[in-house]
Structures are given as structure tokens and as C-alpha cells.
Amino acid sequence: MATGSSLDLAPRYRLPLFLFAFIALLAGVFGGLLRIGWPLPAVSGNTALLHGPLLIPGFFGTLIALERAAALSRRWAYAGPLLTGLGVIGVLLGSTQTGAALLGLGSLVFAAASLAAYRRQPALFTASLLGAALMLVVGDGLWLFQGHIYHALLWWLGFLVLTIAGERLELSRFLQRPPNAEALFGVLLIALVGGPLLGSWQLDAGARLFGFGLVALALWLALYDLARRTVRLTALPRYIAYCLLSGYAWLAVAGAVMLGAGLTPGRLSYDAALHALLLGFVFSMVLGHAPVILPAVLRISLPYRPILYLPLLALHVSLAVRLLGDALAQPGLRSVGGLLNALALGLFVIAILASLLSKKPQNQANSASGGGSARRITISAKTSVSKRQ
Amino acid sequence: MSEKAPLPDVDRIEEALRQVIDPEVGINIVDLGLVYGVEIAPGQVGVEMTMTTPACPMTAYLTDAVTQAIQQYQQEPVDVTVKLVWDPPWHQGMMSDEAKAHFGWHPGR
Numbered sequence: 018m019a020t021g022s023s024l025d026l027a028p029r030y031r032l033p034l035f036l037f038a039f040i041a042l043l044a045g046v047f048g049g050l051l052r053i054g055w056p057l058p059a060v061s062g063n064t065a066l067l068h069g070p071l072l073i074p075g076f077f078g079t080l081i082a083l084e085r086a087a088a089l090s091r092r093w094a095y096a097g098p099l100l101t102g103l104g105v106i107g108v109l110l111g112s113t114q115t116g117a118a119l120l121g122l123g124s125l126v127f128a129a130a131s132l133a134a135y136r137r138q139p140a141l142f143t144a145s146l147l148g149a150a151l152m153l154v155v156g157d158g159l160w161l162f163q164g165h166i167y168h169a170l171l172w173w174l175g176f177l178v179l180t181i182a183g184e185r186l187e188l189s190r191f192l193q194r195p196p197n198a199e200a201l202f203g204v205l206l207i208a209l210v211g212g213p214l215l216g217s218w219q220l221d222a223g224a225r226l227f228g229f230g231l232v233a234l235a236l237w238l239a240l241y242d243l244a245r246r247t248v249r250l251t252a253l254p255r256y257i258a259y260c261l262l263s264g265y266a267w268l269a270v271a272g273a274v275m276l277g278a279g280l281t282p283g284r285l286s287y288d289a290a291l292h293a294l295l296l297g298f299v300f301s302m303v304l305g306h307a308p309v310i311l312p313a314v315l316r317i318s319l320p321y322r323p324i325l326y327l328p329l330l331a332l333h334v335s336l337a338v339r340l341l342g343d344a345l346a347q348p349g350l351r352s353v354g355g356l357l358n359a360l361a362l363g364l365f366v367i368a369i370l371a372s373l374l375s376k377k378p379q380n381q382a383n384s385a386s387g388g389g390s391a392r393r394i395t396i397s398a399k400t401s402v403s404k405r406q
Numbered sequence: 407m408s409e410k411a412p413l414p415d416v417d418r419i420e421e422a423l424r425q426v427i428d429p430e431v432g433i434n435i436v437d438l439g440l441v442y443g444v445e446i447a448p449g450q451v452g453v454e455m456t457m458t459t460p461a462c463p464m465t466a467y468l469t470d471a472v473t474q475a476i477q478q479y480q481q482e483p484v485d486v487t488v489k490l491v492w493d494p495p496w497h498q499g500m501m502s503d504e505a506k507a508h509f510g511w512h513p514g515r
Contacts, residue, residue, distance in 0.1 A: 088463040134461035138495075143461060187459055188430060190498060191438075193511045246509055247432045254432030309429050313467040321429075 028316040037102025038079040045071035082127040097126035121157040145183030171213035205233040221279040228275025235269035253321040260305025267297025289343035328365035411449030422479035439500025
């Protein structure tokens with residue numbers, strides 16, 4: 018057994034936390050469709066208003082906190098996603114204030130877990146993950162105490178971007194990076210944190226600075242990310258690489274729009290920037306990592322299947338439609354794009370379920386063909402082998 | 407008189423470990439330099455390994471995969487124990503030349 022497992026929460030207890038996240042996703046998407054004018058029944062009165070909070074501190078806050086708790090392998094850390102999950106329920110039941118407070122408390126536990134991870138391994142990437150958690154705390158606090166989502170928004174975006182950036186920085190350690198690659202990363206982190214800070218006084222200027230940080234991050238990833246290499250492999254690693262690289266393209270688009278147009282609520286550029294970032298970049302990461310994280314956190318088998326490319330393609334096409342509607346100032350086309358976005362996500366859920374329920378293929382889920390079995394096996398020089406009679 | 411369980415086949419252990427691939431990276435854990443040691447005894451295999459980061463959510467996934475792979479590749483049933491160690495901490499230099507080539511390292515560095 019892996020060390021530390023007796024201090025960890027058994028996978029079956031993690032499933033309800035994951036379900037909280039899923040409820041947040043459903044409700045958030047539902048609210049989003051209402052916002053762009055689709056005549057759905059208003060089952061819960063406030064989902065349209067709470068589209069952002071349901072998805073960012075709700076869905077992503079719970080999901081990422083759950084992943085962090087599993088990485089830490091400590092029971093106390095699971096209080097984070099439990100609290101945020103309860104916050105989602107509170108919000109959906111109509112107690113927005115209580116729900117927001119629970120989301121905030123959950124984010125504090127998540128920040129503590131992220132601090133523990135940093136202390137295990139002090140490095141720029143764990144600092145980025147910790148910074149991300151702190152940005153979620155600030156965003157949640159601003160929403161709770163000031164009541165307006167726009168105060169929290171850049172902080173919430175920062176939480177997501179710094180989380181992903183930190184994890185990509187960690188994985189880039191396999192590559193032979195020039196010595197100033199990490200320094201460059203540090204510089205763009207400053208823009209990504211400085212943006213929300215500045216935005217607290219001047220939302221427009223802060224959004225533009227943040228947009229600059231997004232473009233810089235997209236360039237950094239184009240130069241230094243592992244996906245450039247893994248895209249040459251096959252099966253699951255290649256699929257993940259396609260998700261990543263297509264996501265980075267949308268990251269650049271989102272950054273360019275924010276740099277050029279700021280982030281003014283009500284404008285179509287606002288819709289374009291947010292959804293290029295959140296659907297195009299962040300959800301591409303979700304699509305890429307689900308086949309890896311779900312087995313890791315829930316200890317289930319999720320065989321890779323090429324059908325997973327279908328929801329990825331649907332996501333990108335639907336986002337292109339949506340952004341075309343924004344660019345042409347055609348709200349009708351934007352709304353069609355938004356509906357297609359929701360359908361793409363639904364397709365993704367179906368693909369995951371289909372993979373879960375299907376028979377495991379002969380090769381292991383984690384195998385990348387074109388690697389090992391035909392080669393002569395020799396004992397690795399770095400592995401010691403000892404025998405006991 | 408009870409028969410002693412046979413000593414596990416070391417070559418098969420190596421082959422099994424090379425089937426365990428980090429899906430984010432596309433390289434097996436031996437070439438990544440994550441496997442620090444293997445200890446064999448009659449009917450038993452012990453693996454000492456590390457992760458690239460102590461805050462890795464993939465830990466249980468990879469250690470489970472190691473156990474399954476080793477058991478699949480042995481002729482006789484074996485008890486597999488996987489122990490996570492953090493010392494020495496993993497660094498890039500622990501990767502095999504093949505892994506480095508895969509990641510585009512320039513030779514001689």
C-alpha cells in the first residue's frame with residue numbers, strides 16, 4: 018500500500034463530493050442557457066444570475082479542491098470540497114448568502130491544503146497552485162461581502178489560470194528548458210496576479226493587464242509546454258496533447274480580446290473573452306484530464322477511447338460559432354453557439370459514461386502504443402535489484 | 407513438507423514496470439527514473455518508487471498500475487508491495503537517455 022493511505026479518505030466517500038461538483042456544473046450550464054435567452058423552465062429561481070458563481074467557485078472550486086485533497090492524501094483536506102459542495106446546494110436552495118459563505122469557507126480549506134502541498138515541495142509551480150487558491154479565497158470573499166460578481170470575476174479567472182499554469186510548469190520539468198524559462202514564467206505570473214489587483218480599482222485596466230498575462234502565458238506554453246512532444250505519441254497521451262494545444266489557442270484568443278477590449282459586462286466582447294477562456298481553454302483542460310483524474314481520484318477504470326475526440330471537436334466548433342456571433346454583433350448566433358456549447362459538454366459527459374460502462378480493452382488504459390513490448394528488456398542502470406531468500 | 411514459493415522472475419518484473427506509463431507524459435516509469443529499487447523474495451515483490459512531485463494526484467493510480475502489471479507478468483501469484491519514497495527527490499537527470507531523447511534533449515547534456 019502506498020504510504021499515507023491510512024490518513025486518506027477512501028474513494029467511495031469522495032464520490033458524493035464529485036457529485037456536488039456535477040450538480041454545480043448542470044445548474045451552472047442551465048443558468049447560462051437562461052442568460053442567453055433559451056426558454057427553459059426556471060427550476061431554481063436564481064441559476065441565471067448565479068451562472069458564474071455556480072461554475073467557478075462551485076464546479077471548479079469543488080473539483081480542483083477534491084483533486085488537491087487526493088494529492089495530499091489527507092482526510093482534513095476533503096472538508097474543502099465538502100464545504101464548497103454544500104455551498105452549491107445552499108445557493109441552489111435560495112440561500113445565496115449562506116451558500117456564498119460556505120463556498121468561501123471551503124476555499125479557505127483548499128488554500129490550507131495548497132499551502133501544505135507547497136511546504137512538501139517549495140517550488141515555483143507549487144507556489145502558483147497556492148497563489149491560485151488564495152485568489153479563489155479573495156474572489157469568494159469579495160462576492161460574499163460586496164455582493165457583486167464583477168468584483169470577484171478577475172480573481173476567479175486568476176484562480177483557474179494559475180492552477181492550470183502551475184500544473185503545466187510542473188510537467189515542463191521533463192523538458193530541457195533554458196535557465197530563464199522559469200523566470201519568464203514568474204514574470205507573467207505577476208501580470209496574472211497584478212491584473213485582478215489593479216482591477217479592484219480600475220476594472221478595465223486590470224482586465225487588460227490580465228489579458229496581457231494570458232497572451233504571455235499562451236506564448237510561454239507554445240514554447241515550453243510538454244504537449245509539443247506528447248502530441249507525437251499515440252492514444253491517450255496524444256489525445257491529452259490535442260486538448261492542451263487547442264486550449265492554448267483559445268487562451269491566446271481570450272487574452273487578445275481582453276487586452277484589446279477590456280472586460281466590460283454587457284458587451285459581446287465580454288462574452289467572447291470569458292467563454293474563449295473558460296470554455297476554450299479551461300474546459301479543454303477538463304476534457305483532456307478527465308481520463309486521468311477520474312481514475313486517480315475515484316479509483317475507477319476509464320479506458321481511453323478515440324470517441325473522446327468527438328466532444329472536443331464539438332466544443333471547439335460550438336465556441337467558434339459563439340464567438341462569430343459575438344464578433345458579428347449577432348446575439349441570435351451567439352445564443353445558438355451557447356446552446357451548442359452546452360450540447361458539447363453533454364456529449365462529453367455521455368462519452369465519459371460510455372467509456373466507464375464499456376469493457377476494458379486488452380491493453381491497459383494507460384498504455385501508449387509504439388513504446389515498449391518489442392524492445393529488448395534490460396535492467397535499468399538506475400534501478401537496484403536485491404534478493405532475499 | 408510445504409513447497410517454498412519460487413523467486414519471482416526479475417526480467418518479467420522489469421518488463422511489467424515498463425508497461426506502467428504516466429499518461430500525461432507518455433513515458434514509462436522506469437525510463438522516467440521513478441523506480442528506485444526492486445526487492446524480491448519467494449512469492450513477493452517489493453518496489454520502491456517515487457513521484458515527480460509529492461503533491462501528485464496520480465500517485466494511487468500509478469502504484470495500483472505497478473501492482474497490477476507485476477502480477478499480470480508473473481507466472482506464479484505474487485504479493486506486491488509498493489513503497490513511496492521521497493529521498494532522493496526526483497530530478498530530470500534521473501531519466502533514461504531514451505526518455506531524454508523523447509523529450510528533445512540535446513545529446514551530451
